Amino acid sequence: AQSVSQHNHHVILSEAASLELGCNYSYGGTVNLFWYVQYPGQHLQLLLKYFSGDPLVKGIKGFEAEFIKSKFSFNLRKPSVQWSDTAEYFCAVNANTGFQKLVFGTGTRLLVSP
């Protein structure tokens, strides 16, 4: 069965600090990878995704993630966070088997202090 691990449950940063959120998955086959974000009071929304090609993907709001196949990782990064990045971040995997379900990690709550 697929699973996703997010190593940090809570992260507190000051504005302008750099961010890296870890995500590892367990599945031996081809996967599609995602980062979703949920801002306070809002819906889950897609931040970025990786299906194939360049393992460094760029998303909205200056976020990027790197797929490292040998490490089964898909870490999320942002060079300089803003107060508005305060949110909960979810890493998710879809095994490329034809089934569409997403398998999520437990989420990381990011608090950015001004």
Added chain:
Amino acid sequence: EAGVTQFPSHSVIEKGQTVTLRCDPISGHDNLYWYRRVMGKEIKFLLHFVKESKQDESGMPNNRFLAERTGGTYSTLKVQPAELEDSGVYFCASSQDTGGIYNEQFFGPGTRLTVL
């Protein structure tokens, strides 16, 4: 364009009662998904409809949960009878269907269910 909507936003019920959650997907989206997040844990897949058919119901926890999507439009998820461990946030998502290729899932705001 309207997004995925869910009703109610909150529900508080007693153990043993019945609750029905509703999800309206984005118009034209044939795929509809239900997920659940129990407090502090991961968001877990429950099931996937393609139009009115259940494509994958591998995540349904037990037979107290019944999902329907009559006519292939909105969907309901009924919990009967509700137990304490059913408390959590129930998310609905929808996506277009382009023939087996993965499509982005758009999520609704969720229904927070509390069973007392």
